[in-house]
Amino acid sequence: MLMISPRMASGMQEKQYTPSLLSFFIYNPKFGPREGEEEKKILFYHPIEIEKNEKIRNVGLCEAIVQFTRTFCPTKPAKSLHTQKNRQFFHEPEENYWMVMVVRNPMVEKPNKDGKPPTVEYQEEEIIDSVYGSVLQQCYCMYKLFNGTFSRAFEAGGVELLTQKLEKFFYRYLQTLHLQSCDLLDVFGGISFFPLDKMTYLKIQSFVNRVEESLSLVKYTAFLYNDQLIWSGLEQDDMRTLYKYLTTSLFPRHTEPELAGKDSPLRPEVAGNLLHYGRFLTGPANLKDPDAKFRFPRIFVNTEDSYEELHLIVYKAMSAAVCFMVNAAVDLNREFCEQLDSLVGPQLTLLASDICEQFNINRRISGPEKEPQFKFIYFNQMNLAEKSTIHMRKTSSVSLTSVHPDLMKILGDINCDFARVDEDEEIIVKAMTDYWVVGKKSDQRELYVILNQKNANLIEVNEEVKRLCATQFNNIFFLD
Amino acid sequence: MHSSDNRGSWEFHPEDTLTEDTGNFPSTLAQVNFSGQKKAGSAVDVPGLAYRNEDIMSESWRKHRKHVFVLSEAGKPIYSRYGNEEALSSAMGVMMALVSFVQAGGNMIQSIFSDEHTVVFLQKGPLVFVSVSATRQSEQQLRSELLHVYHQIVSMLTQASINRIFERRKNFDLRRLLFGSEKVLDGLLDVMDSDPSFFLSAVQCLPLPSSSRDALSHILQKAITPDLVFSFLISNNRLVSVVQEKTVLEDARLKPSDLHLLFNLIRVSAFQAGEIWTPICLPLFNPDCYFYAYVAYLDPPECTVCLVLLSTDKEAFYAVAECKRKIEEAFASQNALQWVANTQLYYVNDIGVANLKHFLYKPSKVLDHYRQMPQFTCPEMEVGYRSQQERIRLLDLYRNMYNRIHCSSRPLKLIYHSAGKETLLAWVTSKFEMFACFTPLVTKKSAISELTKLLRWLKKEEDRLFICQLPRYSTALHPGRSSTDRPNTSDTGLFSLL
Numbered sequence: 012m013l014m015i016s017p018r019m020a021s022g023m024q025e026k027q028y029t030p031s032l033l034s035f036f037i038y039n040p041k042f043g044p045r046e047g048e049e050e051k052k053i054l055f056y057h058p059i060e061i062e063k064n065e066k067i068r069n070v071g072l073c074e075a076i077v078q079f080t081r082t083f084c085p086t087k088p089a090k091s092l093h094t095q096k097n098r099q100f101f102h103e104p105e106e107n108y109w110m111v112m113v114v115r116n117p118m119v120e121k122p123n124k125d126g127k128p129p130t131v132e133y134q135e136e137e138i139i140d141s142v143y144g145s146v147l148q149q150c151y152c153m154y155k156l157f158n159g160t161f162s163r164a165f166e167a168g169g170v171e172l173l174t175q176k177l178e179k180f181f182y183r184y185l186q187t188l189h190l191q192s193c194d195l196l197d198v199f200g201g202i203s204f205f206p207l208d209k210m211t212y213l214k215i216q217s218f219v220n221r222v223e224e225s226l227s228l229v230k231y232t233a234f235l236y237n238d239q240l241i242w243s244g245l246e247q248d249d250m251r252t253l254y255k256y257l258t259t260s261l262f263p264r265h266t267e268p269e270l271a272g273k274d275s276p277l278r279p280e281v282a283g284n285l286l287h288y289g290r291f292l293t294g295p296a297n298l299k300d301p302d303a304k305f306r307f308p309r310i311f312v313n314t315e316d317s318y319e320e321l322h323l324i325v326y327k328a329m330s331a332a333v334c335f336m337v338n339a340a341v342d343l344n345r346e347f348c349e350q351l352d353s354l355v356g357p358q359l360t361l362l363a364s365d366i367c368e369q370f371n372i373n374r375r376i377s378g379p380e381k382e383p384q385f386k387f388i389y390f391n392q393m394n395l396a397e398k399s400t401i402h403m404r405k406t407s408s409v410s411l412t413s414v415h416p417d418l419m420k421i422l423g424d425i426n427c428d429f430a431r432v433d434e435d436e437e438i439i440v441k442a443m444t445d446y447w448v449v450g451k452k453s454d455q456r457e458l459y460v461i462l463n464q465k466n467a468n469l470i471e472v473n474e475e476v477k478r479l480c481a482t483q484f485n486n487i488f489f490l491d
Numbered sequence: 492m493h494s495s496d497n498r499g500s501w502e503f504h505p506e507d508t509l510t511e512d513t514g515n516f517p518s519t520l521a522q523v524n525f526s527g528q529k530k531a532g533s534a535v536d537v538p539g540l541a542y543r544n545e546d547i548m549s550e551s552w553r554k555h556r557k558h559v560f561v562l563s564e565a566g567k568p569i570y571s572r573y574g575n576e577e578a579l580s581s582a583m584g585v586m587m588a589l590v591s592f593v594q595a596g597g598n599m600i601q602s603i604f605s606d607e608h609t610v611v612f613l614q615k616g617p618l619v620f621v622s623v624s625a626t627r628q629s630e631q632q633l634r635s636e637l638l639h640v641y642h643q644i645v646s647m648l649t650q651a652s653i654n655r656i657f658e659r660r661k662n663f664d665l666r667r668l669l670f671g672s673e674k675v676l677d678g679l680l681d682v683m684d685s686d687p688s689f690f691l692s693a694v695q696c697l698p699l700p701s702s703s704r705d706a707l708s709h710i711l712q713k714a715i716t717p718d719l720v721f722s723f724l725i726s727n728n729r730l731v732s733v734v735q736e737k738t739v740l741e742d743a744r745l746k747p748s749d750l751h752l753l754f755n756l757i758r759v760s761a762f763q764a765g766e767i768w769t770p771i772c773l774p775l776f777n778p779d780c781y782f783y784a785y786v787a788y789l790d791p792p793e794c795t796v797c798l799v800l801l802s803t804d805k806e807a808f809y810a811v812a813e814c815k816r817k818i819e820e821a822f823a824s825q826n827a828l829q830w831v832a833n834t835q836l837y838y839v840n841d842i843g844v845a846n847l848k849h850f851l852y853k854p855s856k857v858l859d860h861y862r863q864m865p866q867f868t869c870p871e872m873e874v875g876y877r878s879q880q881e882r883i884r885l886l887d888l889y890r891n892m893y894n895r896i897h898c899s900s901r902p903l904k905l906i907y908h909s910a911g912k913e914t915l916l917a918w919v920t921s922k923f924e925m926f927a928c929f930t931p932l933v934t935k936k937s938a939i940s941e942l943t944k945l946l947r948w949l950k951k952e953e954d955r956l957f958i959c960q961l962p963r964y965s966t967a968l969h970p971g972r973s974s975t976d977r978p979n980t981s982d983t984g985l986f987s988l989l
Contacts, residue, residue: 072592079585080605083553083623087606093630095599136900140604417901424895431627434911440895441905469907473935 026120026129029191030138033097033113034058035150037177038070039161041107042170054108054170055177057185073101073111091140095133100144104151108161112147114138114190139423141430145198146188152252154180159311159320187260194412194419195426195459199390201397202254205239211369215241218362222333225354228341230321231312233334236366238262245336249312251395253323253334261325262332265292288363289328289356295348305348309339326355331363385460385479386414388422392455401461414461418446422459425450429457439472447472451480458484543673547574547582558623559640559680562587563657569618569665570673572680576666586621590614602630613637616650617657618665626887629894632690636683639748642774643679646752647672650778678759679752684883686728690890691924693853693865694747697729698837701954703830708732708962710827714817717966718804720782721745722814725797726831728754730958733864737963747865749773757786757797766815768808771801785811789819789828796831839870842948844941848873848913850927851889852949854957855920868949868956885913889926892917907935914938 036056043051049067056066073092080089092099095116102110117137120129158164158180164173207215219232219242233243233250238258243250291298295305307322320339325332333355337343388399401419403411412419425438429452438450445465449472451458460476467475545552552574560579561570566587568576576583590612593600603610611633613620620637645653648668656663683689699707711722711734724731735745753771760767766787773782782801785808788794798818800811822828839847853867876882888908896903896917906917914929916938927945929938949956 068592072589075585075589075592076603079582079589080603080608080610082582083558084605084607087608089603089605091604093601093604094593095601097598134900135601136898420901421903424898424901428891428895428908432910436911437907437909439905439907440903443902443904445904469905469935469939 024122028115028118028120030117031115032185032188032190033115034061034069035110035112035181035185036066036070037108037110037181038073039108040074051170054174055181057181070111073099073109077101077109090144093135095135098135098138098140098143100140100147102144102147102151104148104155105161110147110151112143112150114143137420139420139427141198141427142193142195142423143190143197145200146190146193149197149200149252149255150181150184150188152248153184153256155314156249156252156256156310156312157308159318160314163318194416195388195422196397196399196402198423198426199397200251200255200395201390202251202395203239203398204394204396205236205241206373207241207366208369208373211366212241214362214365218358219244219333221358222335222355226335226351228337228343228347229335230319230338231334231336233336235332235334236363237330246313247395249310253310257325257332257334261292265327287328287356287360289326289352289359291348291352292325292327292332293323294343295345298345298349298352301345307343310336312336324351326351326359328356328359329363329367331359331366333359385483386462387458387460387479387483389459389484390457392457415444418442418448418461421448422450422461425459426457439469449476451476542573542677543575545574547578554625556625557680557684558621559637559676560586560621560623561640561644561676562619562621563661563663563665564614564617564619565661567662567664569669570676572677586612587619590619602633609633611637613641615641616654617661618644618653626684628887628890632890632894636680636689639679639683639689639751640676642748643676643752643755644669645774645778646749646756646772647675649772649780650774651780675756675759679755682755682758685879685886687851687869687886687889688747688751688867690886690893691851691853691865691867692747693867694750695729695868696866696956696958697726697731697831697834698868698952698955699731699830699834701959703827704732704958705962706825707827707830708734710818710821710825712962712964713821714814715964715966716802716807716810716814718802718807719800719811719814719966720803721799721801723753723797723799723801724831725754725757725799726795726834728758731796731831733958734962734964737965744776745773745864746775749775753784753799756784757799760786766812768811770805781805783807783811785815787815789822796828836871839873841870842945844944846929846933846937847941847945848928848930849876849885850925850945852926852945853924855922855924863961864958866957885928888913888915888928889917892926907938916942918942 034057037054038052039054040052042054043049049071050063053066053070061069076092077088080087088103089101091101096118097113097115100112100114102112104110116133116135118134119132121132122129154177158176161173164176168175215234219234223229223232231244233245233253234241235254235257240250240254245253294307295303297303307324310321310323312319312321321336322339322341322343324335324337324343326335327333335351386401388397388401390397401412401414403413421440421442425440425448428438429436429450435453436450437452440448440450442448447462447464447467449458449460449462458480460479462472462475464472464475555573557572559570559572560568560576560583562568562583564587566580566584568580568583570576571579590600599614600612602612607625609622609624609627609630611622611624611630613622613634615638618641620640622633622637624633653665656665656668688695707724711724711732714722715736720736722734724733730750733745752774756769756771766785769784769786770781771784772778772780782803783805785798785800785802787798789796789798798815800814802811804810839849849870849872851867851869853865872882876885892906892908892915896906896919902919903917904919906915908915908917909931911931913931914933916925916927916929918925918927925942925946927938927942929941933941953959
């Protein structure tokens, strides 16, 4: 992606290029072990226009690098290759299946006089390995959620089925990668939880129990409000990927019809239903139409042990969304959907307005949000809870932050330093712009605070962070 | 005591024993099992042992903290820190293939990262350097270490001759010219890990009252001969005094990196009595020609004070030896050796800061007298850091902070890092760079106040801790040469050996 730099001297502009995807491929060396068979190793390659021999050479380079690093540590081979112009990330999600993502380094093009070609300066330090390495891992997790593992696909239908599935999924998914805005939150892959009082939480729990009892086909349930999670019966790792899908792909596609104007085309979806505001986000778009065909997306969970394939039913009423997961072997027909609709619709509508009311009451009591003055990111490894007052909007296309990207990279550096040892640590940093960044790691929690206090000294910064921790984090973090 | 079975196939020199505080064998050696192989997982290698014939297939070879490989563009092995480089020729072939493959795409390979290792590549002319390191140092630092290795090779051969040799014959086996110098490179790699002067790019001086130092410099200034360019006094790897010829240095400066190479050469030569006369190239000063170094200890048999005289004249041995005699005489008459012997290296306790355990202080280049030669000072290691392993661990922590604070794309002004074993501080101002290590439970208030106390002490002792001026002399050969004249190579006697 090209951005024009605000620095413009005498009409000549410096052009700033952000990191972008150069190529993405998946291969398995076991599929083409002999000479002459190299092409068979390649299961997916983007961009598809690349000439066959070049693909083979690029895959060969990756194999050579992995082999070389295995000389020194057989169990922990290469994760990334740094070159002047690009960076390659390696990930082996299943034995012998390798995924490689090649990212072009950000660069600055400086114009030259007299018609000489512009000089290009590559900015290698702008890319943090842990961030993009995590993005690559997420690619696999998302694929696996909707397609199951590589090995199962191979077992079921050989290389043909596997390459088909990879092509179908990655062709679309790669277009949603926005590498220029990846940051620390990609490393966490966390879930934003909705803050609730005990009573409302219990109401939601009992709702879930009632539904699961009435609809015995439902195996797992997840309850979200306002793009934030409240309750989930799924395994953590599966939930975090499902959460990402819901909040960056499914939910943004369906805006609230009741917010739409009277003449809006969205209105007909709710036409005729005065009992409740519930509707299906996956499956039947309109229950009233008997001829309309529908199907639910399939997801694969617990791939390490029980390996379950499930229908994903997402049902929404106002700001509350519930996911019901049913064994894929069951055929979900119109009757089932109508039953679900009439059972869940009214209850969920009521519940949604209850939550809304309670939330507003709580806000009034606790006063206007104190947080905005503190820019921070919090992550708890144990429950994947994540909170950021820095990121203003997270959709599939962009993640807006209210701080300079360099500060986000400093957070990334601190996170890397924390990852070196398993101890509680604190790192405080003063940047060249006189911003202070404080990173705290305690137990399995991490907190990053950015303070814009140019004339503060270390002690004052310490006091500020103490205040934040006392109000927000109930003294989870040790302080001096 | 451990029985001799534990020694296995390792050659043991008593002075290499690293006794920890308890007086027992260091823990890394205690892990040696009866067959003599090191247990997997030890991150520190005992310096001074010969690894030339280590089995490259063994677990212990893989587990070394840092491998360094040097090869030619043609893929021919030149040097390997561990193991026989001939046995590694196919591995080196792979390394060269990786470099060439990426190059063929109009690109340049820089590094490979895995969970446990960092592989860094550097190409300088016809030579390729590869470092495989388990230390988690930054890529920039590993590359600058490889650059030091390159410079050490240049110091022995000169850059011009290396380039010329490979231009004529791409397949040349450089080992023929470097035969016997593996120990120089081994020594350099050993010392780089445990000596902060490398990553700080600065020189450490022997603390000496400025009056004594001036007197020593004066003695050196008086004992000169035509074509003599530098005179150094070195004691225990610290610079005591340096004087330099005026005109040669009008445009060029002696860089710390060159001094480190010189110190390394002297350290590795390990001679006691007598003198050495050897060609040496100072790569950052002039990579294409040789100086001739006269090296002798002024105090045999203790051999702590070393005199180095650099001349541009190959034939000047006797003239330079005469200078040494004059210096010796002057030393004897003034009893100058005592000044050096009486010098007090200091400990952190001498400063009276309870929580401070260690620090590195480097005054900035802005101050005129330091601009001439970047210097730093640090106290002797406290009890907790006396073992080689702890010393290297502390320096690794300093190195990581140095890398973060000097990051080219997002440099910082200050880092304060509280961790389990110590609290570290890194601070860069326009006047100095400071890296300090405190006890882990120090409060921020105490740390700041102790730091302030330390800075005050450093200011007070400045004269003693640093060389504040670099005296010059003029050799009779070039009287009255103005600074605008550019001497050509034949005039100044700088010429290439080959």
